[in-house]
Amino acid sequence: MAKLKYALFTGCTAKQSTPEQMMSTMAIADKLDIELVELTEASCCGASHLQDYDDFLSLVLNARNIAYAEKHGLTMVTICNTCQLNTAMTKHRLDENADLKARVNEKLAEVGLEYKGTSKITHFLYAIIDDFGLDKLKEMVVTPLSQFNIAPFYGCHNIRPSELQNETHDTPENPYNPNSLDDLIIACGGLNVDYEEKNKCCGFHAELQAPKTAAVLTGKAIAGAMDGNADWMVTPCPLCHLKLDTQTHHASEAIGRDVSLPVLHMQQMVGLALGCSKEELGLKHHLVKVDFV
Amino acid sequence: MSTHTITTQKVNFKVFRFNADVDYLPYYENYDMEVTSEEVVLDILNRIKWDHDGSFSYRRSCRHGICGACSIKVNGKATLACKQSMSSMTELFGNELTIEPLSIKRAIKDMIIDKGDFWEKHDAVKPYLISDVEEHPEHEHLVTPEEAEELNEADLCIQCGSCHYACPVVEINEDFFGPAAFAKAYRFEADVRDDAHTERLQVLHEEKQGLWDCVKCFECQEACPKDVNPIDKITKLHNMLFKEGVATSNVATRHAVGFKHSIAKNGVLDEGGLVLYSEGPSIVKHIPVAAKMFMKGKIVPPWGITKSDNLDEIKKLVESSSTAKF
DSSP states (O other), rough: OOOOOEEEEOTTTGGGOOOOHHHHHHHHHHHEEEEEETTOOOOOTTTTHHHHOOOOHHHHHHHHHHHHHHHTTEEEESSOOOOOOOHHHHHHHHHHHHHHHHHHHHHTTTTOOOSOOOEEEEEEIIIIOOOOOOOHHHHOOOSSTOOEEEEEEEHHHSSHHHHHTTTOOOOOOOOOOHHHHHHHHHHTEEEEEGGGGGGGGOGGGGTTTTHHHHHHHHHHHHHHHHTTTEEEEEOOHHHHHHHHHHHHHHHHHHHHHHOOEEEEHHHHHHHHHHHHOOTTTTTTSSSSSSOOO | HHHOOEEEEEEEEEEEOBBTTTTTEEEEEEEEEEETOOBBBHHHHHHIIIIIOOOOOOOOOOSSSSSSTTEEEEEEEEOOOOOOSSSHHHHHHEEEEEEESOGGGGGEEEEEEEOHHHHHHHHTOOOOOOOOOOOOOOSSSOOOOHHTTTTTTGGGGOOOOGGGGGGGGHHOOOOOOOOHHHHHHHHHHHHOOOOHHHHHHHHOOEEEEETGOOOOOHHHHHHHHOOOOHHHHHHHHHHHHHHHHHHOHHHHHHHHHHHHHHHHHHSSHHHHHHHHHGGGGGGGGGGHHHHHHHTTTTTGGGGGGOOOTTTHHHHHHHHHOOOOOO
């Protein structure tokens, strides 16, 4: 197999509030011999909020990010579900609508760029599953996570809208019963916990506007994992991670029950299985202490 | 000659049963059936009633995906029973299917739910054309095909309730209008004949029940059997709030606008700066969590942010491509 190489769109959180996500992404890419070319020119994707104010501006900025991946001639890999959704949705809308694409390209031309639609956009989780392969990953596991019950938390923006999401990867995902993250847990030697909230919303995007609603959603998600006997949770989305890891106090208050579990990024889980050190994986950056390593 | 063949397979149905008049708690009844590839979910409901238990209750009427009466849940997926083929269900979920009403907590009898909250919210957005029409107009009010396109299929809604009861916010906040009511509001806001624009938008802008409480989970888009795409309509209504000058300064509107300012400044987001811009003085309530995050190396000060390369491009694009004002 030729060496896998992608254009990495880090998103903003990996560089700020979830530094451990950036560290663990690079650590496992190194172990798996995947080359990631960071798109340092990329801007924020608008995080599903900018388009509420200015949809066209959001399209232009996302198209610019994609144009940089196209310049490298590489598939763009995202490590945040919301980056993935916003970028993939921009691609979908521009590829479907020649008039819109022309209007966006008119703007991009002002800075010497063009959106062509030549780069695929996929989340790192699916790049690992589709391109690297879970069988190969399994062979590389040196520390199987066999003593852990691990609750997968998928994050909305990787699984819905399923029609769009399933365009971005080869392995189809059922939004009502997703299995990619479960399969990853199993490949790492862990036991996957089945629970009702695994494909539900964490509330992140309404945290400021509707704190009560958001906190109830967070609480229900952690409680569901705890009731499923999980030792910890794992997620491919840094925004879900932030919500589940940093808001346990509000979540507990909102549902009237103390809820708290360590929440790992999927890169950290893979890193543990591949034998990365806890320093390499940035495990000290969590609010809920990762005390099992 | 068609070569289409009809196949059959065994399916186990776990069916929600409850009669609010006599049952203290709901229960699930098991039915094993041979299902043919030609059947739809409604056929199964009929067979349960006709072949197994005449008391089994559900709503049905048109049998053509128009009336919206027969929407239920199969393995958690909202399903318009008369439209959804059984083969698609077994393909998605295998041979063990759980049949439930759209909302368990609103169940009255088996699949039948009290949809009162749905209709109350539907009515609250004035779901009708508000227009000053002369009593004896000289000619009809023509709508061009382009103008009709602006409805973006919001007029296809059949009020089945699939999206409403799939929405996690509706479940938690009983004041929240929900995706169906928003899509309906958009259907009239986007209609060139409607004159109620700001009047209706003001209701939608209200905190707690309004548009800004949407958590952006896309459950509504996934649930809709008519491809109305309610969350897309929610976004379009957000845009209208700004365009029509209805949006007032609150944490939600500042949050959306704040992204633009942050991107114009750094390319990437200044996470702390965004929260400060959105919350204003209310930021104090975030201090306890922020302090813990700071201790764990999760907060980068404004001067420590790595700005995007080629920032001048981003600044230029924000300048030239902006279409909204606040």
